[in-house]
Structure formats: structure tokens, C-alpha cells
Amino acid sequence: MRAAALLRHPRFQRLKGRLGVLYAGLIGVTAVLAFSLLPLLQGSMKLSEAIVAGGLLFAVVALIVLAFGFKATIRDLRDREDRLTHIALHDQETGLPNxxxxxxxxxxxxxxxxxxxxxxxxxxxxxxxxxxxxxxxxxxxxxxxxxxxxxxxxxxxxxxxxxxxxxxxxxxxxxxxxxxxxxxxxxxxxxxxxxxxxxxxxxxxxxxxxxxxxxxxxxxxxxxxxxxxxxxxxxxxxxxxxGDPAGNLSLISELMAALKNGEFSLAYQPKYDFRAERITGVEALARWTHPRRGVVPPDIFVAMAEETGHIRPLTEWTVLQTITDQKALSSAGHEVTVSINISSRLLSDDTFADFALEHIKASGARLCFEITETAVMDDPDRALAVIERLSAAGVLVSLDDYGSGLSSLAYLKRIQADELKIDKGFILGLDQSARDALLVKSTIDLAHGLGLKVTAEGVETPTALALLRGMGCDMAQGFLIGHPEPLEVLITRLESPSTEVGVRVA
Structure with missing residues (x-):
């Protein structure tokens, strides 16, 4: 079997072709010598005639050999072309077409x-x-x-x-x-x-x-x-x-300038505390108002910042602005915890952790860093080490979008978190799906058993709010409680005795 495979191998076939050309050449040279020298030795042909006859015969043989060689070369080129075409159209790892x-x-x-x-x-x-x-x-x-x-x-x-x-x-x-x-x-x-x-x-x-x-x-x-x-x-x-990739491309170079030029601001979405019956926390969300394009959607510029590495300066700006805004809230008589979303790229970045802890400790700010479980799974050892540093320094840690991905009890056990946020995908259908209700209730009980507070995201109906209260949920966040709003509007809301849906906030 191996011998047969060797004989079929392209390299062997090319070698066989070249040997054939060489063999034909040797036969041709032998024929030239035989037909030219033999009559000369026998005396039947003069030297000049032998040279002319030999030259003509050599030319004929040379043409024949070149023809054989040209044919072999063409075949070799075709084989190479076929191999290159196959490589160009197939994945090298799996052998599948590409x-x-x-x-x-x-x-x-x-x-x-x-x-x-x-x-x-x-x-x-x-x-x-x-x-x-x-x-x-x-x-x-x-x-x-x-x-x-x-x-x-x-x-x-x-x-x-x-x-x-x-x-x-x-x-x-x-x-x-x-x-x-x-x-x-x-x-x-x-x-x-x-x-x-x-x-x-x-x-x-x-x-x-x-x-x-x-x-x-x-x-x-x-x-x-x-x-x-x-x-x-x-x-x-x-x-x-x-979307608009061409337009987004120009935004990449403008993002850093926008941070310096004051084009970014923060909007705060309130979190309602069931036990305190008021808003005790908010989530800080970055907003970009472009001088020519107007409001740039967060899903565009956040994803762009992630891919270009600008997520770190954007998050550092968010931390500093949050600290400033929290002081304004405190001066107005409102003590609320502010949550900030932390990218997976920063969760294992010790330099960012140093920056954040330095300013948080200096200001005495009450911040909560929201992270996703998938961010921890990208580099668990480094991420868990950073989380331990944050927790030891008094920074609260929240597991965001719980249930949206491959939720792991092993990571839930290892992460030193203070809060678990149930993904809105389970909350939006809470009043219509018994299965969602069962999953939400079991998640709340599990989190409480681990000593975590629970926030439900995506609360948009009074029915969902009532169900979450009955399940023992700690906090609610969603459009029913409030949309993301500027600091001034938030302060006005906190000074109001109630919201439009009748949730007492003060």
C-alpha cells in the first residue's frame, strides 16, 4: 500500500517525467554518435559530411527532447496550479472549503x-x-x-x-x-x-x-x-x-478628542429599593453628543472604544465624573450608590485598578463596579485578583446580566460580589411566563443564600414590580422606575415625593 501511494505521489510523477526526458536525451546523443561516427570510421563519409549530418541529426533529437521536456514542464505547472488553487479554496486546519x-x-x-x-x-x-x-x-x-x-x-x-x-x-x-x-x-x-x-x-x-x-x-x-x-x-x-461603517470609522479618531472637548456626559438610571421604598442607587451611563451628528448611540461608541482600546480612557473619565456628580448629589442631601459598567478588557488591568482605587479612596466615593460573568471567564485568575482588590478597598461589585450567558455556579461561588443583577430577558416576560417566574424566584433565593442582593433589570410594568416584591427581590431597575437622565433631572426626581407610577422615592 505504501509503495502504491508513493508511486501515485505528485513528486514521484514529476521525477518520473524528468527521468524520461533525461533518458530520451541520452538515447538521442547515442544515436547522433552512432550515425555520425560510424560512417566516418568506415571511410564511407568525409569528415565535413559527417559533421553536417551529425549536426542535423542532433538538431532533430534536441527538438524531440525539448518537446518532451516542455510537455513535462506544462504538466508540472498544471499540478502546481491545481495545488495552489486547492490551498486557496480550502481551510488548512479542517480541510473544508473556505x-x-x-x-x-x-x-x-x-x-x-x-x-x-x-x-x-x-x-x-x-x-x-x-x-x-x-x-x-x-x-x-x-x-x-x-x-x-x-x-x-x-x-x-x-x-x-x-x-x-x-x-x-x-x-x-x-x-x-x-x-x-x-x-x-x-x-x-x-x-x-x-x-x-x-x-x-x-x-x-x-x-x-x-x-x-x-x-x-x-x-x-x-x-x-x-x-x-x-x-x-x-x-x-x-x-x-x-449601520454606517464609513461614518463610524471617522468617529474612531474623534472619540479621544470628544473626551477632551467635553462632548461626553453621564445619564443616571435610578434603582428602586423595595425595603427602603425609595431610590438608593443609580447606574451611570455614558452619552456622547457630537457637534455635527448629534447623539451617538452608546452601542456604537462603546463597541468602538472596546475594539480600539479607547475603553480605558472612557472608563477613567466616567469614574472621575461619577465621583464629581456623587459629591453634588451628597451636597443636595441624597446619598446614593453609583454603579459603573466595567469592560472585560479592564477587569484584568492592574493599571486601571490602581487608577480607580486611588481616586475612590481619595474622594471617599461609594461606587459599585458592574461586571459580567463572561468578563471573568476570559481571564479568571487575573480578574478574580482585581475583584478581590476592589472588594478589599470597599468598592461594591455587581454581577451584571446574570442568566444571559453560560452562567456558572463555580464562578458565582468564587467571585466576591455584593449584588447580582438578573438579565432583563427574564424580567420582560415575568408576568406572562410561569417558567421565567420560576427561574427568577430560584435565582433570587440562590443569591440570597450566597449573601448577595438582587436587582432586577428591565422592570417596565406594575405587575412585574409587584411580582418581584413578592419574590423578595431587593431592587428594581427599568423604564417603570425611570429612564436614564441627566444629573439635574435626577436630583429633581429624588426631591419629588413620588414617581409617575406611584413608587415612593423619598
């Missing part, structure tokens, strides 16, 4: 729908099982999708696989994508151990009229992010998710 191959497939005919299937929490899983095992897992997911769909599966990016299907409309494409995700999520065997994964899919059609992105693969990739955000198995492309 994004370029998917793009070519998408442009091959009208009416095709591109489905991208993303592996959720790819980096977390990869860090847990290792790079080699993750490559095998991606390949296994691709093969399973291929078996389920009957279509060729491409690797569009590290964590995303893609295929093209024929569908009548977006609803049918979404149904196909959702069914594929549901069927493909069964545990995978990787090195003898079962590995569970979650999948999210995005769909987009080639040549959609008015699409800002010409590539359906790009649109489907944005749709994958939308599916994750909406917590759906699959989602279609929405032009509002794409």
Missing part, C-alpha cells in the same frame, strides 16, 4: 440563500479543550452539517461554517437554518470526551435589492450576531444592524 469557496458558490447562481452557522462561545470552548481538539471539533461540526443538509460545508471563519441552499423565501431559509442548528447540537466526541456546543445561524440571499453589503456572506455573518443578540436559533439580515 470563505472564498463559499463566496464563489454564492455567486454561481441567482436565488441562493447563504446560511452561516456560528459556534457560540468559540474562544471559551477552545481554551477549555485546546486548539488541536477545537480544530477537530469544527471539522466534526462541518461533517455533521454536511450529512444533515446534503450540501457542501465551508469554513467561513474560525468559529463560523457556511453553506448555500435553495429556498423560496427568508422564512423557509430560517426554518432550514433553525432545524440544522437544532439537529447538529447533539454532543460531539472529541478525544473520547463528549463536548456540548450551542449554535446560532444567520441567513442572507444573494443580490438582495438595496442591500448595503454586496456579499451575502457578510450579511449572513451580521445575521449570526443578530440571532445571538435576540437569543434565536436563526435570524435574517437587518440593514439597521449594519
Amino acid at each position: 470563505r472564498l469557496a463559499l463566496e464563489r458558490l454564492a455567486s454561481s447562481r441567482e436565488g441562493l440563500w447563504i446560511i452561516l452557522v456560528g459556534i457560540d462561545r468559540f474562544e471559551v470552548v477552545r481554551n477549555a479543550i485546546g486548539y488541536d481538539a477545537m480544530a477537530r471539533l469544527v471539522g466534526a461540526v462541518g461533517r455533521r452539517l454536511e450529512q444533515l443538509s446534503g450540501a457542501s460545508i465551508s469554513r467561513a471563519s474560525a468559529a463560523v461554517l457556511g453553506l448555500a441552499v435553495v429556498a423560496e423565501n427568508e422564512d423557509e431559509a430560517l426554518r432550514i437554518a433553525g432545524d440544522l442548528c437544532a439537529a447538529a447540537q447533539a454532543p460531539f466526541d472529541v478525544s473520547g470526551a463528549p463536548v456540548d456546543i450551542a449554535l446560532s445561524a444567520g441567513v442572507a440571499r444573494r443580490g438582495e435589492a438595496g442591500a448595503k453589503l454586496t456579499s451575502p456572506v457578510d450579511r449572513a455573518a451580521i445575521a449570526v450576531a443578530r440571532a445571538r443578540r435576540l437569543r434565536r436559533p436563526a435570524a435574517g439580515f437587518d440593514t439597521s444592524d449594519y
Whole structure:
């Protein structure tokens, strides 16, 4: 078997071709010598005639040898071209077709729908099982999708696989994508151990009229992010998710100048304390009023700051402004705790921790840093060390958006937190879903058992507020309690005896 494989190897085939050319050349040279020297030695031909005859014969042989060599060279070039084409169109880790191959497939005919299937929490899983095992897992997911769909599966990016299907409309494409995700999520065997994964899919059609992105693969990739955000198995492309990249690009260079020019401000969303029956805390939220564009949405500039590294100066400015505003609140007779969102990029940054603790200690501010569990999971040892420093210095720590991701009791046990904030996804349907109500009540009991206070986010109806009160929730935050508002409006609210919905705040 090995000998047969060796004989079929491209390098052996090229060597065989070159040896054939060499062999033909040797035969030709031998023939020239035989036909030129033999008559000369026999005396039947003069020297000059032998030279002319030999030259002509050599020229003929040379042409024949060159023809053989040219043919071998062409074959060699074609083999190399085929290999380069294969490399260009295939992923080297898994052997699956790559994004370029998917793009070519998408442009091959009208009416095709591109489905991208993303592996959720790819980096977390990869860090847990290792790079080699993750490559095998991606390949296994691709093969399973291929078996389920009957279509060729491409690797569009590290964590995303893609295929093209024929569908009548977006609803049918979404149904196909959702069914594929549901069927493909069964545990995978990787090195003898079962590995569970979650999948999210995005769909987009080639040549959609008015699409800002010409590539359906790009649109489907944005749709994958939308599916994750909406917590759906699959989602279609929405032009509002794409936004204005060209405009956003210019904002990157303007963000730092905006901090210096005073274009940023803070809005405060109140948190209602059920036991005290008043507002005892607020969450600080950054707002950017651009001199030409007006209000820049936070989801745009915060994400931009995260990606460019500007999140640190933005958060440092937030800390300093919060300390100043809290002094103004205190002077007005209102002692409230102010919460600040801390990016995962800063949670393991000792330099930021030094900056924050220096100013908090000097001012005596009562701040709470809101972090997400996923931020801790990115670099748990360093993050937990920073959290311990903050907690030891008297800074409160809140676990934000609890329940929105892969909530882990192991991390909940290790994190020295003071508060747990239940994600609004469970609160918005609290008065309509018995399942959500059960999950919220069990989370409240669990947090209380661990000595944590509980804040419910997304409280928008009096019914939800009443249910949370009955469940023993500590605090409520949402549009029913109040929208994010400037400091001056907050002070006026705190001096008012009640809110519009009848919640007493003073």
C-alpha cells in the first residue's frame, strides 16, 4: 500500500517525467554518435559530411527532447496550479472549503440563500479543550452539517461554517437554518470526551435589492450576531444592524478628542429599593453628543472604544465624573450608590485598578463596579485578583446580566460580589411566563443564600414590580422606575415625593 501511494505521489510523477526526458536525451546523443561516427570510421563519409549530418541529426533529437521536456514542464505547472488553487479554496486546519469557496458558490447562481452557522462561545470552548481538539471539533461540526443538509460545508471563519441552499423565501431559509442548528447540537466526541456546543445561524440571499453589503456572506455573518443578540436559533439580515461603517470609522479618531472637548456626559438610571421604598442607587451611563451628528448611540461608541482600546480612557473619565456628580448629589442631601459598567478588557488591568482605587479612596466615593460573568471567564485568575482588590478597598461589585450567558455556579461561588443583577430577558416576560417566574424566584433565593442582593433589570410594568416584591427581590431597575437622565433631572426626581407610577422615592 505504501509503495502504491508513493508511486501515485505528485513528486514521484514529476521525477518520473524528468527521468524520461533525461533518458530520451541520452538515447538521442547515442544515436547522433552512432550515425555520425560510424560512417566516418568506415571511410564511407568525409569528415565535413559527417559533421553536417551529425549536426542535423542532433538538431532533430534536441527538438524531440525539448518537446518532451516542455510537455513535462506544462504538466508540472498544471499540478502546481491545481495545488495552489486547492490551498486557496480550502481551510488548512479542517480541510473544508473556505470563505472564498463559499463566496464563489454564492455567486454561481441567482436565488441562493447563504446560511452561516456560528459556534457560540468559540474562544471559551477552545481554551477549555485546546486548539488541536477545537480544530477537530469544527471539522466534526462541518461533517455533521454536511450529512444533515446534503450540501457542501465551508469554513467561513474560525468559529463560523457556511453553506448555500435553495429556498423560496427568508422564512423557509430560517426554518432550514433553525432545524440544522437544532439537529447538529447533539454532543460531539472529541478525544473520547463528549463536548456540548450551542449554535446560532444567520441567513442572507444573494443580490438582495438595496442591500448595503454586496456579499451575502457578510450579511449572513451580521445575521449570526443578530440571532445571538435576540437569543434565536436563526435570524435574517437587518440593514439597521449594519449601520454606517464609513461614518463610524471617522468617529474612531474623534472619540479621544470628544473626551477632551467635553462632548461626553453621564445619564443616571435610578434603582428602586423595595425595603427602603425609595431610590438608593443609580447606574451611570455614558452619552456622547457630537457637534455635527448629534447623539451617538452608546452601542456604537462603546463597541468602538472596546475594539480600539479607547475603553480605558472612557472608563477613567466616567469614574472621575461619577465621583464629581456623587459629591453634588451628597451636597443636595441624597446619598446614593453609583454603579459603573466595567469592560472585560479592564477587569484584568492592574493599571486601571490602581487608577480607580486611588481616586475612590481619595474622594471617599461609594461606587459599585458592574461586571459580567463572561468578563471573568476570559481571564479568571487575573480578574478574580482585581475583584478581590476592589472588594478589599470597599468598592461594591455587581454581577451584571446574570442568566444571559453560560452562567456558572463555580464562578458565582468564587467571585466576591455584593449584588447580582438578573438579565432583563427574564424580567420582560415575568408576568406572562410561569417558567421565567420560576427561574427568577430560584435565582433570587440562590443569591440570597450566597449573601448577595438582587436587582432586577428591565422592570417596565406594575405587575412585574409587584411580582418581584413578592419574590423578595431587593431592587428594581427599568423604564417603570425611570429612564436614564441627566444629573439635574435626577436630583429633581429624588426631591419629588413620588414617581409617575406611584413608587415612593423619598
